[in-house]
Amino acid sequence: MSKIKVAIIGPGNIGTDLMIKIIRNSANLEMTAMVGIDPKSDGLARAKRMGFITTAKGLAGLEEMPEWKDIKIIFDATSAKAHHYNWAIVEKYPDKRIIDLTPAAIGPFLIPPVNFDTSHQVRNVNMVTCGGQATIPIVAAVNRIAKVHYGEIVASIASKSAGPGTRANIDEFTETTTRAIEEVGGADKGKALIILNPAEPPVVMRDTVFTLSENADREAIRASVQEMVEEVQKYVPGYSLHQEVQFDDIPEDKPVFIEGLGLRHGLKTTVLLQITGAGHYLPEYAGNLDIMTSAAMSTGDKIAATM
Template sequence: MAAEERGRVAVLGAGLIGVDLADRIARSSKLQLALLAGHRRDSMCLRRAAQMGHPTAAGGIRSVVECGPFDVVFDASHAEGHPRHWAALQPTGTTVIDLTLAGQGTVAVPGVTVYRPAAHQHLALVSCGGQASIPLLHAIAQRCTPRFIKVVCVGVRTGTGPATRLSVDRYIATTSAAIRAFTGTRDVEVRVGVSPAQPAPPFRVAMTVVADGFRPAPVRTSIAVAAGGVRAYAPGFRVTSLAVDPGRISVAVEVTPSSRQLPSHAGSVDIVNAAAVLLAEQSATVAR
Protein backbone atom coordinates (compact mmCIF):
# COMPACT_ATOMS: atom_id res chain seq x y z
CA MET A 1 0.00 0.00 0.00
CA ALA A 2 1.05 3.61 -0.55
CA ALA A 3 1.79 5.53 2.65
CA GLU A 4 -1.47 7.51 2.42
CA GLU A 5 -3.45 4.26 2.16
CA ARG A 6 -1.99 2.65 5.25
CA GLY A 7 -3.58 2.91 8.68
CA ARG A 8 -2.05 5.69 10.76
CA VAL A 9 -1.19 4.27 14.18
CA ALA A 10 0.44 5.22 17.48
CA VAL A 11 2.01 3.21 20.27
CA LEU A 12 1.63 4.38 23.87
CA GLY A 13 4.38 2.91 26.02
CA ALA A 14 8.09 2.88 25.25
CA GLY A 15 9.22 -0.27 27.03
CA LEU A 16 10.29 -3.52 25.40
CA ILE A 17 6.73 -4.20 24.25
CA GLY A 18 6.30 -0.75 22.73
CA VAL A 19 9.60 -0.71 20.89
CA ASP A 20 8.97 -4.16 19.44
CA LEU A 21 5.50 -3.05 18.36
CA ALA A 22 7.01 0.00 16.66
CA ASP A 23 9.41 -2.20 14.72
CA ARG A 24 6.63 -4.56 13.62
CA ILE A 25 4.43 -1.67 12.52
CA ALA A 26 7.27 -0.09 10.57
CA ARG A 27 7.59 -3.36 8.60
CA SER A 28 3.84 -3.70 7.99
CA SER A 29 2.48 -3.05 4.51
CA LYS A 30 -0.87 -1.96 5.97
CA LEU A 31 0.17 0.28 8.86
CA GLN A 32 2.10 3.52 9.18
CA LEU A 33 3.80 4.26 12.51
CA ALA A 34 3.06 7.93 13.24
CA LEU A 35 4.11 8.06 16.90
CA LEU A 36 5.76 6.11 19.73
CA ALA A 37 4.94 7.92 22.97
CA GLY A 38 6.68 7.37 26.28
CA HIS A 39 6.99 9.37 29.47
CA ARG A 40 10.71 10.10 29.73
CA ARG A 41 12.74 11.53 26.88
CA ASP A 42 15.92 10.09 28.44
CA SER A 43 14.56 6.54 28.64
CA MET A 44 16.77 3.97 26.92
CA CYS A 45 13.91 2.49 24.89
CA LEU A 46 12.67 5.86 23.63
CA ARG A 47 16.22 6.84 22.62
CA ARG A 48 16.65 3.51 20.90
CA ALA A 49 13.40 3.97 19.00
CA ALA A 50 14.44 7.44 17.85
CA GLN A 51 17.78 6.07 16.66
CA MET A 52 15.86 3.50 14.63
CA GLY A 53 14.07 6.36 12.88
CA HIS A 54 10.72 6.06 14.63
CA PRO A 55 8.79 9.28 15.46
CA THR A 56 8.79 9.67 19.24
CA ALA A 57 7.38 11.91 21.96
CA ALA A 58 7.73 11.98 25.74
CA GLY A 59 4.30 13.31 26.73
CA GLY A 60 2.51 9.99 27.16
CA ILE A 61 -1.23 10.06 26.48
CA ARG A 62 -1.12 13.85 26.07
CA SER A 63 1.22 13.47 23.09
CA VAL A 64 -1.03 10.80 21.54
CA VAL A 65 -4.12 13.02 21.80
CA GLU A 66 -2.29 16.11 20.50
CA CYS A 67 -0.78 14.29 17.51
CA GLY A 68 -3.97 12.42 16.61
CA PRO A 69 -6.38 11.36 15.46
CA PHE A 70 -5.07 7.90 14.64
CA ASP A 71 -6.76 4.92 13.05
CA VAL A 72 -5.36 2.67 15.79
CA VAL A 73 -3.64 3.30 19.13
CA PHE A 74 -1.84 0.46 20.91
CA ASP A 75 -1.79 0.88 24.68
CA ALA A 76 1.40 -0.87 25.79
CA SER A 77 1.72 1.06 29.04
CA HIS A 78 0.21 -0.37 32.24
CA ALA A 79 -3.14 -1.59 33.52
CA GLU A 80 -3.57 1.17 36.09
CA GLY A 81 -3.31 3.89 33.45
CA HIS A 82 -5.39 2.24 30.73
CA PRO A 83 -8.86 3.40 31.88
CA ARG A 84 -7.64 7.00 31.75
CA HIS A 85 -6.06 6.45 28.33
CA TRP A 86 -9.27 4.92 26.97
CA ALA A 87 -11.33 7.83 28.34
CA ALA A 88 -9.05 10.28 26.53
CA LEU A 89 -9.10 8.37 23.23
CA GLN A 90 -12.72 7.23 23.04
CA PRO A 91 -14.04 10.62 21.80
CA THR A 92 -11.52 10.62 18.93
CA GLY A 93 -13.09 7.54 17.30
CA THR A 94 -9.81 5.65 17.12
CA THR A 95 -9.62 1.90 17.64
CA VAL A 96 -7.75 1.22 20.88
CA ILE A 97 -5.93 -2.10 21.27
CA ASP A 98 -5.12 -2.76 24.92
CA LEU A 99 -2.01 -4.84 25.63
CA THR A 100 -2.18 -4.23 29.38
CA LEU A 101 -3.99 -6.37 31.93
CA ALA A 102 -6.75 -3.82 32.49
CA GLY A 103 -9.45 -6.34 31.58
CA GLN A 104 -11.57 -3.79 29.75
CA GLY A 105 -12.85 -3.71 26.19
CA THR A 106 -13.85 -6.56 23.91
CA VAL A 107 -11.55 -9.57 24.26
CA ALA A 108 -9.89 -10.29 20.92
CA VAL A 109 -8.02 -13.44 19.89
CA PRO A 110 -7.09 -13.81 16.19
CA GLY A 111 -8.77 -16.77 14.55
CA VAL A 112 -11.31 -17.07 17.35
CA THR A 113 -13.08 -13.71 17.49
CA VAL A 114 -14.64 -12.01 14.48
CA TYR A 115 -13.60 -8.39 14.11
CA ARG A 116 -16.48 -5.94 13.67
CA PRO A 117 -15.13 -2.38 13.78
CA ALA A 118 -18.47 -0.68 14.36
CA ALA A 119 -18.98 -2.59 17.61
CA HIS A 120 -15.38 -3.17 18.66
CA GLN A 121 -13.56 0.14 19.02
CA HIS A 122 -11.94 -1.01 22.27
CA LEU A 123 -10.08 -4.34 21.99
CA ALA A 124 -8.34 -6.23 24.79
CA LEU A 125 -5.56 -8.76 24.17
CA VAL A 126 -6.11 -10.62 27.51
CA SER A 127 -2.56 -11.84 28.28
CA CYS A 128 0.28 -13.80 26.74
CA GLY A 129 -1.08 -16.98 28.31
CA GLY A 130 -4.52 -16.24 26.95
CA GLN A 131 -3.26 -15.63 23.43
CA ALA A 132 -1.22 -18.85 23.51
CA SER A 133 -3.93 -21.09 24.98
CA ILE A 134 -7.33 -19.82 23.88
CA PRO A 135 -7.06 -20.76 20.15
CA LEU A 136 -6.36 -24.39 21.12
CA LEU A 137 -8.83 -24.51 24.00
CA HIS A 138 -11.56 -23.04 21.82
CA ALA A 139 -10.83 -25.66 19.16
CA ILE A 140 -11.02 -28.44 21.77
CA ALA A 141 -14.30 -27.06 23.10
CA GLN A 142 -15.81 -27.44 19.63
CA ARG A 143 -15.25 -31.21 19.92
CA CYS A 144 -16.36 -31.80 23.51
CA THR A 145 -17.77 -30.12 26.62
CA PRO A 146 -14.89 -29.50 29.06
CA ARG A 147 -15.69 -29.97 32.74
CA PHE A 148 -12.38 -28.55 33.94
CA ILE A 149 -9.51 -26.63 32.30
CA LYS A 150 -6.11 -25.96 33.84
CA VAL A 151 -3.56 -23.65 32.21
CA VAL A 152 0.00 -23.18 33.49
CA CYS A 153 2.05 -20.35 31.99
CA VAL A 154 5.81 -20.40 32.59
CA GLY A 155 8.16 -17.59 31.63
CA VAL A 156 11.54 -16.43 32.90
CA ARG A 157 12.39 -13.75 35.42
CA THR A 158 14.41 -11.72 32.94
CA GLY A 159 11.51 -11.78 30.52
CA THR A 160 8.85 -10.72 33.04
CA GLY A 161 8.53 -6.99 33.60
CA PRO A 162 7.92 -5.49 37.06
CA ALA A 163 4.37 -4.45 36.16
CA THR A 164 3.50 -8.05 35.25
CA ARG A 165 5.14 -9.47 38.39
CA LEU A 166 3.10 -7.09 40.54
CA SER A 167 -0.09 -7.99 38.68
CA VAL A 168 -0.14 -11.78 38.88
CA ASP A 169 -3.63 -11.77 40.40
CA ARG A 170 -4.89 -9.52 37.61
CA TYR A 171 -3.20 -11.76 35.02
CA ILE A 172 -4.86 -14.85 36.44
CA ALA A 173 -8.29 -13.22 36.70
CA THR A 174 -8.19 -11.77 33.18
CA THR A 175 -6.94 -14.98 31.59
CA SER A 176 -9.40 -17.17 33.49
CA ALA A 177 -12.35 -15.00 32.50
CA ALA A 178 -11.37 -15.12 28.82
CA ILE A 179 -10.95 -18.91 28.86
CA ARG A 180 -14.38 -19.30 30.44
CA ALA A 181 -15.92 -17.03 27.80
CA PHE A 182 -14.36 -18.84 24.84
CA THR A 183 -14.87 -22.42 26.05
CA GLY A 184 -18.07 -22.21 28.08
CA THR A 185 -16.25 -23.90 30.97
CA ARG A 186 -16.94 -22.60 34.46
CA ASP A 187 -14.23 -24.54 36.30
CA VAL A 188 -10.97 -22.94 35.12
CA GLU A 189 -7.64 -22.78 36.94
CA VAL A 190 -4.76 -20.58 35.72
CA ARG A 191 -1.30 -20.65 37.24
CA VAL A 192 1.73 -18.50 36.50
CA GLY A 193 5.29 -19.69 37.06
CA VAL A 194 8.79 -18.30 36.63
CA SER A 195 11.61 -20.56 35.48
CA PRO A 196 15.08 -20.02 36.98
CA ALA A 197 16.72 -22.15 34.27
CA GLN A 198 19.80 -20.93 32.42
CA PRO A 199 19.98 -20.42 29.54
CA ALA A 200 16.49 -18.96 29.67
CA PRO A 201 13.94 -21.33 28.08
CA PRO A 202 11.14 -20.27 25.71
CA PHE A 203 7.79 -19.10 27.02
CA ARG A 204 5.72 -22.22 27.69
CA VAL A 205 2.01 -22.87 28.28
CA ALA A 206 0.66 -26.26 29.38
CA MET A 207 -3.07 -27.02 29.15
CA THR A 208 -5.13 -29.82 30.66
CA VAL A 209 -8.75 -30.36 29.65
CA VAL A 210 -11.00 -32.82 31.47
CA ALA A 211 -13.98 -33.92 29.37
CA ASP A 212 -15.95 -36.99 28.38
CA GLY A 213 -17.29 -38.44 25.16
CA PHE A 214 -14.83 -37.02 22.65
CA ARG A 215 -13.19 -38.79 19.73
CA PRO A 216 -9.38 -38.52 19.76
CA ALA A 217 -8.79 -38.11 16.02
CA PRO A 218 -11.04 -35.04 15.53
CA VAL A 219 -9.56 -33.45 18.65
CA ARG A 220 -6.02 -33.88 17.33
CA THR A 221 -7.05 -32.48 13.96
CA SER A 222 -8.71 -29.43 15.52
CA ILE A 223 -5.63 -28.71 17.64
CA ALA A 224 -3.35 -28.98 14.60
CA VAL A 225 -5.53 -26.61 12.57
CA ALA A 226 -5.72 -24.09 15.41
CA ALA A 227 -1.96 -24.22 15.96
CA GLY A 228 -1.40 -23.65 12.25
CA GLY A 229 -3.62 -20.59 12.44
CA VAL A 230 -1.51 -19.11 15.24
CA ARG A 231 1.73 -19.83 13.37
CA ALA A 232 0.42 -17.78 10.45
CA TYR A 233 1.04 -14.62 12.49
CA ALA A 234 3.40 -15.93 15.24
CA PRO A 235 5.79 -18.32 13.43
CA GLY A 236 7.58 -19.29 16.65
CA PHE A 237 4.46 -20.92 18.11
CA ARG A 238 4.61 -24.71 18.24
CA VAL A 239 2.95 -27.63 19.97
CA THR A 240 5.62 -29.50 21.93
CA SER A 241 3.48 -32.29 23.38
CA LEU A 242 -0.01 -33.66 22.95
CA ALA A 243 -1.75 -36.53 24.71
CA VAL A 244 -5.39 -37.40 24.04
CA ASP A 245 -6.49 -39.98 26.59
CA PRO A 246 -9.94 -41.12 27.77
CA GLY A 247 -11.38 -38.24 29.77
CA ARG A 248 -8.32 -36.02 29.47
CA ILE A 249 -6.51 -33.92 26.86
CA SER A 250 -3.06 -32.53 27.63
CA VAL A 251 -1.26 -30.14 25.30
CA ALA A 252 1.80 -27.94 25.74
CA VAL A 253 3.06 -25.15 23.52
CA GLU A 254 6.18 -23.00 23.34
CA VAL A 255 6.63 -19.61 21.73
CA THR A 256 9.99 -18.47 20.38
CA PRO A 257 10.10 -14.87 19.13
CA SER A 258 10.32 -14.25 15.40
CA SER A 259 10.91 -10.54 16.03
CA ARG A 260 14.45 -9.21 15.66
CA GLN A 261 13.91 -6.93 18.66
CA LEU A 262 13.21 -9.64 21.24
CA PRO A 263 15.48 -12.05 23.12
CA SER A 264 14.85 -15.76 22.55
CA HIS A 265 12.98 -16.21 25.85
CA ALA A 266 10.49 -13.37 25.23
CA GLY A 267 7.84 -15.42 23.45
CA SER A 268 5.29 -13.98 25.87
CA VAL A 269 5.81 -10.55 24.29
CA ASP A 270 6.01 -11.95 20.77
CA ILE A 271 2.63 -13.65 20.70
CA VAL A 272 0.71 -10.68 22.13
CA ASN A 273 2.43 -8.17 19.83
CA ALA A 274 1.90 -10.38 16.79
CA ALA A 275 -1.80 -10.65 17.60
CA ALA A 276 -2.08 -6.90 18.19
CA VAL A 277 -0.50 -5.97 14.85
CA LEU A 278 -2.68 -8.47 12.99
CA LEU A 279 -5.83 -6.99 14.55
CA ALA A 280 -4.65 -3.47 13.69
CA GLU A 281 -4.04 -4.52 10.07
CA GLN A 282 -7.54 -5.97 9.90
CA SER A 283 -8.95 -2.77 11.38
CA ALA A 284 -7.07 -0.58 8.90
CA THR A 285 -8.20 -2.74 5.96
CA VAL A 286 -11.86 -2.64 7.02
CA ALA A 287 -11.72 1.11 7.62
CA ARG A 288 -10.60 1.63 4.06
Protein backbone atom coordinates in the same frame (compact mmCIF):
# COMPACT_ATOMS: atom_id res chain seq x y z
CA MET B 1 -5.19 0.71 0.10
CA SER B 2 -3.36 3.41 2.04
CA LYS B 3 -1.97 2.30 5.39
CA ILE B 4 -3.62 3.27 8.69
CA LYS B 5 -1.48 5.49 10.94
CA VAL B 6 -0.88 4.07 14.41
CA ALA B 7 0.65 5.11 17.72
CA ILE B 8 2.12 2.97 20.49
CA ILE B 9 1.84 3.94 24.16
CA GLY B 10 4.64 2.42 26.22
CA PRO B 11 8.19 2.46 24.85
CA GLY B 12 9.37 -0.55 26.87
CA ASN B 13 10.28 -3.99 25.57
CA ILE B 14 6.78 -4.82 24.32
CA GLY B 15 6.17 -1.43 22.73
CA THR B 16 9.56 -1.41 21.04
CA ASP B 17 9.19 -4.94 19.70
CA LEU B 18 5.71 -4.08 18.41
CA MET B 19 7.11 -1.00 16.67
CA ILE B 20 9.73 -3.09 14.87
CA LYS B 21 7.17 -5.74 13.89
CA ILE B 22 4.89 -3.09 12.39
CA ILE B 23 7.77 -1.57 10.43
CA ARG B 24 8.96 -4.93 9.10
CA ASN B 25 5.84 -7.03 8.71
CA SER B 26 2.61 -5.06 8.71
CA ALA B 27 0.60 -4.93 5.51
CA ASN B 28 -1.89 -2.27 6.63
CA LEU B 29 -0.32 -0.28 9.50
CA GLU B 30 1.99 2.73 9.35
CA MET B 31 4.05 3.36 12.49
CA THR B 32 3.68 7.06 13.34
CA ALA B 33 4.20 7.89 17.03
CA MET B 34 5.69 6.48 20.23
CA VAL B 35 4.33 7.74 23.55
CA GLY B 36 5.96 7.52 26.98
CA ILE B 37 6.32 9.38 30.26
CA ASP B 38 10.10 9.21 30.81
CA PRO B 39 12.14 11.69 28.73
CA LYS B 40 15.19 9.43 29.21
CA SER B 41 13.47 6.32 27.90
CA ASP B 42 15.61 4.19 25.57
CA GLY B 43 12.48 3.23 23.62
CA LEU B 44 11.53 6.85 22.97
CA ALA B 45 15.08 7.64 21.90
CA ARG B 46 15.09 4.67 19.51
CA ALA B 47 11.74 5.67 17.98
CA LYS B 48 12.97 9.23 17.52
CA ARG B 49 16.17 8.04 15.81
CA MET B 50 14.00 6.01 13.44
CA GLY B 51 12.13 9.14 12.43
CA PHE B 52 8.86 8.76 14.35
CA ILE B 53 7.00 11.34 16.42
CA THR B 54 7.68 10.98 20.14
CA THR B 55 6.40 12.53 23.35
CA ALA B 56 7.27 11.99 27.01
CA LYS B 57 4.04 13.66 28.15
CA GLY B 58 1.84 10.60 27.88
CA LEU B 59 -1.11 10.25 25.54
CA ALA B 60 -2.27 13.75 26.51
CA GLY B 61 0.95 15.03 24.95
CA LEU B 62 0.21 13.29 21.65
CA GLU B 63 -3.37 14.54 21.77
CA GLU B 64 -2.02 18.11 21.61
CA MET B 65 0.04 17.42 18.47
CA PRO B 66 -1.30 18.07 14.95
CA GLU B 67 -0.48 14.47 13.93
CA TRP B 68 -3.05 13.17 16.43
CA LYS B 69 -5.96 13.73 14.04
CA ASP B 70 -4.54 11.28 11.47
CA ILE B 71 -3.81 8.46 13.94
CA LYS B 72 -6.64 5.90 13.89
CA ILE B 73 -5.33 2.95 15.94
CA ILE B 74 -3.51 3.19 19.28
CA PHE B 75 -1.71 0.23 20.85
CA ASP B 76 -1.51 0.42 24.65
CA ALA B 77 1.54 -1.43 26.02
CA THR B 78 1.61 0.23 29.45
CA SER B 79 -0.16 -1.23 32.50
CA ALA B 80 -3.66 -2.13 33.57
CA LYS B 81 -3.89 1.02 35.71
CA ALA B 82 -2.58 3.34 32.99
CA HIS B 83 -4.96 1.90 30.40
CA HIS B 84 -7.96 3.38 32.19
CA TYR B 85 -6.41 6.84 31.77
CA ASN B 86 -5.48 6.24 28.12
CA TRP B 87 -8.91 4.91 27.18
CA ALA B 88 -10.56 7.98 28.73
CA ILE B 89 -8.71 10.06 26.12
CA VAL B 90 -9.25 7.78 23.11
CA GLU B 91 -12.92 7.24 23.92
CA LYS B 92 -13.63 10.91 23.15
CA TYR B 93 -12.68 10.40 19.47
CA PRO B 94 -15.16 8.20 17.54
CA ASP B 95 -12.74 7.70 14.64
CA LYS B 96 -10.05 6.10 16.83
CA ARG B 97 -9.64 2.62 18.28
CA ILE B 98 -7.39 1.19 20.94
CA ILE B 99 -5.82 -2.27 21.13
CA ASP B 100 -5.08 -3.04 24.78
CA LEU B 101 -2.03 -5.20 25.53
CA THR B 102 -2.50 -4.77 29.31
CA PRO B 103 -4.67 -6.95 31.57
CA ALA B 104 -7.10 -4.05 32.14
CA ALA B 105 -9.84 -5.81 30.14
CA ILE B 106 -12.08 -2.78 29.71
CA GLY B 107 -13.02 -3.97 26.25
CA PRO B 108 -13.89 -7.52 25.17
CA PHE B 109 -11.20 -10.17 24.95
CA LEU B 110 -9.84 -10.85 21.46
CA ILE B 111 -7.90 -13.93 20.36
CA PRO B 112 -7.30 -13.50 16.59
CA PRO B 113 -8.03 -17.06 15.35
CA VAL B 114 -10.93 -17.59 17.75
CA ASN B 115 -13.22 -14.55 17.91
CA PHE B 116 -11.94 -11.75 15.68
CA ASP B 117 -15.09 -11.80 13.53
CA THR B 118 -17.36 -11.14 16.51
CA SER B 119 -15.21 -8.58 18.35
CA HIS B 120 -13.28 -6.43 15.87
CA GLN B 121 -15.94 -3.71 15.53
CA VAL B 122 -15.54 -2.72 19.19
CA ARG B 123 -13.40 0.39 19.69
CA ASN B 124 -11.46 -1.04 22.64
CA VAL B 125 -10.34 -4.67 22.40
CA ASN B 126 -8.22 -6.49 24.96
CA MET B 127 -5.47 -8.92 24.00
CA VAL B 128 -5.86 -10.85 27.29
CA THR B 129 -2.34 -11.95 28.33
CA CYS B 130 0.60 -13.81 26.82
CA GLY B 131 -0.61 -17.01 28.45
CA GLY B 132 -4.10 -16.38 27.16
CA GLN B 133 -2.96 -15.76 23.59
CA ALA B 134 -0.95 -18.99 23.68
CA THR B 135 -3.46 -21.31 25.32
CA ILE B 136 -7.03 -20.12 24.75
CA PRO B 137 -6.91 -21.10 21.05
CA ILE B 138 -6.30 -24.66 22.23
CA VAL B 139 -9.19 -24.61 24.71
CA ALA B 140 -11.40 -23.30 21.89
CA ALA B 141 -10.11 -26.00 19.54
CA VAL B 142 -11.19 -28.72 21.97
CA ASN B 143 -14.48 -26.97 22.72
CA ARG B 144 -15.55 -26.89 19.08
CA ILE B 145 -15.43 -30.70 19.10
CA ALA B 146 -16.55 -31.51 22.66
CA LYS B 147 -18.08 -29.24 25.30
CA VAL B 148 -15.30 -28.23 27.73
CA HIS B 149 -16.35 -28.33 31.37
CA TYR B 150 -13.00 -27.19 32.76
CA GLY B 151 -9.92 -25.58 31.24
CA GLU B 152 -6.67 -25.03 33.12
CA ILE B 153 -3.53 -23.45 31.73
CA VAL B 154 -0.02 -23.21 33.17
CA ALA B 155 2.25 -20.65 31.51
CA SER B 156 5.97 -20.96 32.22
CA ILE B 157 8.15 -18.06 31.08
CA ALA B 158 11.79 -17.10 31.53
CA SER B 159 12.19 -14.86 34.56
CA LYS B 160 14.36 -12.56 32.47
CA SER B 161 11.47 -11.96 30.08
CA ALA B 162 9.19 -10.75 32.89
CA GLY B 163 9.74 -7.03 33.29
CA PRO B 164 8.36 -4.75 36.02
CA GLY B 165 5.03 -4.40 34.22
CA THR B 166 4.49 -8.16 34.07
CA ARG B 167 5.52 -8.61 37.71
CA ALA B 168 3.24 -5.80 38.86
CA ASN B 169 0.29 -7.36 37.04
CA ILE B 170 0.54 -10.99 38.19
CA ASP B 171 -2.88 -10.93 39.89
CA GLU B 172 -4.45 -9.29 36.84
CA PHE B 173 -2.75 -11.92 34.64
CA THR B 174 -4.39 -14.83 36.44
CA GLU B 175 -7.80 -13.15 36.77
CA THR B 176 -7.93 -11.91 33.17
CA THR B 177 -6.70 -15.18 31.68
CA THR B 178 -9.15 -17.19 33.78
CA ARG B 179 -12.08 -15.08 32.56
CA ALA B 180 -10.97 -15.37 28.95
CA ILE B 181 -10.66 -19.17 29.18
CA GLU B 182 -14.36 -19.15 29.95
CA GLU B 183 -15.61 -16.27 27.78
CA VAL B 184 -13.53 -16.96 24.65
CA GLY B 185 -12.28 -20.50 25.11
CA GLY B 186 -15.75 -21.74 25.97
CA ALA B 187 -14.96 -23.59 29.21
CA ASP B 188 -17.60 -23.65 31.93
CA LYS B 189 -14.82 -23.06 34.46
CA GLY B 190 -11.28 -21.80 33.91
CA LYS B 191 -8.06 -21.51 35.88
CA ALA B 192 -4.73 -19.89 35.01
CA LEU B 193 -1.30 -20.13 36.60
CA ILE B 194 1.98 -18.42 35.69
CA ILE B 195 5.49 -19.60 36.57
CA LEU B 196 8.57 -17.37 36.30
CA ASN B 197 11.41 -19.79 35.55
CA PRO B 198 14.81 -18.52 36.79
CA ALA B 199 16.81 -21.08 34.79
CA GLU B 200 20.09 -20.00 33.19
CA PRO B 201 20.39 -19.85 30.29
CA PRO B 202 16.79 -18.65 29.98
CA VAL B 203 14.29 -21.15 28.59
CA VAL B 204 11.66 -20.46 25.95
CA MET B 205 8.00 -20.11 26.89
CA ARG B 206 6.25 -23.41 27.64
CA ASP B 207 2.51 -23.74 28.20
CA THR B 208 0.43 -26.67 29.35
CA VAL B 209 -3.29 -26.81 28.61
CA PHE B 210 -5.58 -29.23 30.43
CA THR B 211 -9.22 -29.61 29.48
CA LEU B 212 -11.94 -31.84 30.85
CA SER B 213 -14.67 -32.21 28.25
CA GLU B 214 -17.50 -34.45 27.20
CA ASN B 215 -16.34 -37.65 25.56
CA ALA B 216 -15.67 -37.26 21.85
CA ASP B 217 -13.65 -38.66 18.97
CA ARG B 218 -10.01 -38.26 19.98
CA GLU B 219 -8.79 -38.00 16.42
CA ALA B 220 -11.26 -35.17 15.79
CA ILE B 221 -9.91 -33.30 18.82
CA ARG B 222 -6.32 -33.94 17.73
CA ALA B 223 -7.09 -32.64 14.23
CA SER B 224 -8.86 -29.57 15.64
CA VAL B 225 -5.87 -28.75 17.84
CA GLN B 226 -3.45 -29.17 14.93
CA GLU B 227 -5.60 -26.92 12.74
CA MET B 228 -5.60 -24.24 15.45
CA VAL B 229 -1.83 -24.49 15.90
CA GLU B 230 -1.42 -23.84 12.17
CA GLU B 231 -3.72 -20.79 12.41
CA VAL B 232 -1.63 -19.28 15.21
CA GLN B 233 1.58 -20.06 13.33
CA LYS B 234 0.43 -17.70 10.56
CA TYR B 235 1.33 -14.75 12.82
CA VAL B 236 3.55 -16.48 15.42
CA PRO B 237 5.88 -18.80 13.46
CA GLY B 238 7.59 -20.00 16.67
CA TYR B 239 4.34 -21.44 18.07
CA SER B 240 4.36 -25.23 18.11
CA LEU B 241 3.24 -28.41 19.82
CA HIS B 242 5.99 -29.62 22.14
CA GLN B 243 4.58 -33.16 22.23
CA GLU B 244 1.69 -35.12 20.78
CA VAL B 245 -1.74 -34.39 22.23
CA GLN B 246 -2.45 -36.70 25.18
CA PHE B 247 -5.78 -38.15 26.35
CA ASP B 248 -7.03 -39.75 29.57
CA ASP B 249 -10.47 -41.08 30.48
CA ILE B 250 -12.11 -39.81 33.65
CA PRO B 251 -14.71 -42.54 34.19
CA GLU B 252 -18.21 -41.84 35.47
CA ASP B 253 -17.61 -43.97 38.59
CA LYS B 254 -14.41 -42.02 39.40
CA PRO B 255 -15.28 -38.38 38.72
CA VAL B 256 -13.12 -35.44 39.73
CA PHE B 257 -14.31 -32.53 41.83
CA ILE B 258 -14.10 -29.10 40.19
CA GLU B 259 -14.75 -26.13 42.40
CA GLY B 260 -17.84 -24.32 41.23
CA LEU B 261 -18.98 -27.24 39.06
CA GLY B 262 -18.99 -30.22 41.40
CA LEU B 263 -18.20 -33.75 40.21
CA ARG B 264 -17.40 -34.19 36.53
CA HIS B 265 -16.29 -37.05 34.31
CA GLY B 266 -15.36 -37.24 30.64
CA LEU B 267 -12.25 -36.86 28.53
CA LYS B 268 -9.09 -35.17 29.79
CA THR B 269 -6.97 -33.63 27.03
CA THR B 270 -3.42 -32.41 27.65
CA VAL B 271 -1.66 -30.16 25.15
CA LEU B 272 1.97 -29.09 25.61
CA LEU B 273 3.08 -25.97 23.73
CA GLN B 274 6.33 -24.17 23.06
CA ILE B 275 6.64 -20.57 21.89
CA THR B 276 9.94 -19.31 20.51
CA GLY B 277 10.20 -15.61 19.80
CA ALA B 278 11.01 -14.22 16.35
CA GLY B 279 14.03 -12.34 17.70
CA HIS B 280 13.07 -9.02 16.07
CA TYR B 281 14.02 -6.94 19.11
CA LEU B 282 13.58 -9.29 22.05
CA PRO B 283 15.60 -12.49 22.56
CA GLU B 284 14.14 -15.70 21.18
CA TYR B 285 13.42 -17.04 24.67
CA ALA B 286 10.91 -14.19 25.22
CA GLY B 287 8.13 -16.00 23.38
CA ASN B 288 5.66 -14.69 25.95
CA LEU B 289 6.28 -11.12 24.80
CA ASP B 290 6.54 -12.07 21.12
CA ILE B 291 3.12 -13.73 21.06
CA MET B 292 1.53 -10.61 22.56
CA THR B 293 3.07 -8.22 20.06
CA SER B 294 2.41 -10.60 17.17
CA ALA B 295 -1.22 -11.06 18.16
CA ALA B 296 -1.67 -7.32 18.62
CA MET B 297 -0.16 -6.55 15.21
CA SER B 298 -2.27 -9.24 13.55
CA THR B 299 -5.37 -7.76 15.16
CA GLY B 300 -4.38 -4.24 14.09
CA ASP B 301 -3.75 -5.39 10.53
CA LYS B 302 -7.14 -7.06 10.34
CA ILE B 303 -8.94 -4.08 11.85
CA ALA B 304 -7.15 -1.70 9.47
CA ALA B 305 -8.31 -3.80 6.53
CA THR B 306 -11.92 -3.15 7.59
CA MET B 307 -11.52 0.62 8.07
